Amino acid sequence: MEFAPAITLMPLESIIRPLEATDLEQLVAIEQDAHEHPWKESIHLSCIEQEYPSLVLEIKGGVVAYVVFNYLYDECNLMNITTTPKLQGRGYASQLMHSLYQHSKQAGMKSVLLEVRESNQPALSFYRKEGFEEIGRRSSYYPKDEQREDAVVMRRSLDELPSTPTGLLVD
Ligand SMILES: CC(C)(COP(=O)(O)OP(=O)(O)OC[C@H]1O[C@@H](n2cnc3c(N)ncnc32)[C@H](O)[C@@H]1OP(=O)(O)O)[C@@H](O)C(=O)NCCC(=O)NCCS
Numbered sequence: 001m002e003f004a005p006a007i008t009l010m011p012l013e014s015i016i017r018p019l020e021a022t023d024l025e026q027l028v029a030i031e032q033d034a035h036e037h038p039w040k041e042s043i044h045l046s047c048i049e050q051e052y053p054s055l056v057l058e059i060k061g062g063v064v065a066y067v068v069f070n071y072l073y074d075e076c077n078l079m080n081i082t083t084t085p086k087l088q089g090r091g092y093a094s095q096l097m098h099s100l101y102q103h104s105k106q107a108g109m110k111s112v113l114l115e116v117r118e119s120n121q122p123a124l125s126f127y128r129k130e131g132f133e134e135i136g137r138r139s140s141y142y143p144k145d146e147q148r149e150d151a152v153v154m155r156r157s158l159d160e161l162p163s164t165p166t167g168l169l170v171d
Helices: 021-034 041-049 092-106 121-129
Strands: 014-018 055-059 062-072 075-083 111-117 133-144 147-157
Touching: 014 092, 021 041, 021 062, 021 075, 041 062, 055 092, 062 092, 075 092, 092 111, 092 121, 111 121, 111 133, 121 147
Parallel strands: 075 111
Antiparallel strands: 014 055, 055 062, 062 075, 111 147, 133 147
């Protein structure tokens, strides 16, 4: 009599590392899938060329999420955080965000600033859960179909950092 091999369910190990130029193709594919108004490849390329300290989260050698950011004076400017749609809701953006806090704090930043479309409810919920607060609006900032929509400007202080969620952080 034959027995079927036992199946062991292992948590998928995630690795966070600096974004590299060779990630560009994967970023552009995820960007197209995840965003209603995706960045063009040239914008991602420009951020890579300017050597922003951006990060990616990998599982089994493939990029599944990324965060693009830059430092200006004592502020970290978060420009893009994205998780591939089929893996959203599993805490990957949150892991990336916590890594961004650590890197930013080490680099001497005092806060994280971002702008988000007022219609982007998932992102607004995500940022609020991460402790961001609305500090202003930029009227008609983003193009939307034939019209424009406001940007919500949000800020989070880096004075107090929550404990890092699970995940292997690689510098
Ligand atoms: C916003 C985004 C990055 C979140 O990524 P994610 O990996 O799914 O986020 P997490 O799993 O870490 O979510 C953490 C928390 O964010 C909130 N959140 C995330 N997705 C949400 C959704 N669709 N609706 C409501 N809240 C959501 C929840 O509070 C969640 O906590 P919970 O799971 O305990 O409820 C993702 O939805 C995305 O890539 N969206 C498209 C790109 C985009 O708009 N990026 C932001 C502007 S650049």
